[in-house]
Amino acid sequence: MALPPGMLPEIEPVSRESTAAVIARQLRDAIMTGALPPGTQLGETELASRFQVSRGPLREAMQHLVSEGLLRSERHRGLFVIDLGPGDVYDIYAARSAIERAAMLRALRGGDRDRIADLLEHTVAEMATAAVEDDPTALSTADLRFHEVLINASGSKRLVRMARTLLIETRMCLTALQGTYQRVEERVEEHTKLIQALRAGDEETALALLEAHMEDAVQRLAPGTSLRDGHAPPVPGNA
Amino acid sequence: MALPPGMLPEIEPVSRESTAAVIARQLRDAIMTGALPPGTQLGETELASRFQVSRGPLREAMQHLVSEGLLRSERHRGLFVIDLGPGDVYDIYAARSAIERAAMLRALRGGDRDRIADLLEHTVAEMATAAVEDDPTALSTADLRFHEVLINASGSKRLVRMARTLLIETRMCLTALQGTYQRVEERVEEHTKLIQALRAGDEETALALLEAHMEDAVQRLAPGTSLRDGHAPPVPGNA
């Protein structure tokens, strides 16, 4: 080794991301934030010229998003941004509840509770900041970041992978139904209590709080439905 | 309508599957059954000539499998079949436990318990048939089919999607560690008891049995680890 370790920190190979991945991420953000509203048709030719790339890489990016469930492809018709009905809201939160419950369990029993709690508290601080600045977008971002951190902390490759799409879809829900928010203090409070239970290692309370958190969200976003029912509302257009 | 309904059953448009999907499915099966052992390098050019298609559709199929987690891609190096370490076994079963728990809950509370139980019993019958014929491959197939049916019965698009990869990876585990099976009677018994609890609507028992089922499998496939620990074994090469 010609260079002593510790020098030159943060040096990473340039452009370690494939162009298809870059395009996919940009489209993901656009869908997530609502810049591409649900139902929008995405033409390959048009996007190719927008991104200044050929249809090859772009197509790969699209395929990726389709397999993630953010786009739906109709053969020889086109690609469309999915639109979420009440049934989908229910489905998303039911799936999230399953994933995050598992992540919470692993966080609780992983032996690293305090470190994880510190990480989570940081995102709650971001939520508080966004609250005082009255920035609903930043608030949602921090909220989702909380759950992302929790799932990452589980250390499970597969939970992380499965949750990625769910969190994006959650963001779509929040964007579409902006304004149905609960009081921000309440929102921060729920997360804080979750952290307290985690730090204390109180499994029962933590899991119950998490479930209630999901239940609250579902009832707010899709009024009249409940995760406890075990079945989606009778609205067409879901699974 | 020129044709009365009920006539011409089972008529479906020809080739409603994209070629990339066909290729992906074939490769999936090959990986699942062990025809393509973990670590195998897959050359695009070679596969393209094997499948008699251009590199375009083949590439899409590969990308799909990569995003599913069955292949890992190293830029400008090649595509390789993933190999599963003990940490992955743990991770897979932890994730499956989360997914199937949620599916079981929805099956329990969905109001269609008897129909679902009938479907599940059919797969158990297949297991029994495979057992008397001493066909371990068919036995594993029926076993996985049981869990696939359970998840499908949940009616959740997202649970189904997330479980697809997990079940394929499970099959890879079973293929790689063929011979560590428990007694077939015991294996059938576990599933039968699960169905009984479901039919009776006994949530507590059903969930406990399911958890024990996963725990058993993990301890058999990766001795010395337990789902209850909340953390993966100290073997490198996992998340």
Next chain:
DNA sequence: CCCTCTAGGATTGTCGACAATTTGCGTCCC
């Protein structure tokens, strides 16, 4: 007035070739 058929346009699906990048080996110098 409505239904059917046809022609047009547009979009995706597929293909072959070229360019960029990495790996491995051979050679040269010390």
Next chain:
DNA sequence: GGGACGCAAATTGTCGACAATCCTAGAGGG
């Protein structure tokens, strides 16, 4: 003999063009 440099082969990444398929609008006939 050991190490570093440079070249060449192989592989992936990218591109533009062609072919197949599907919606739509319009004319024609009943």
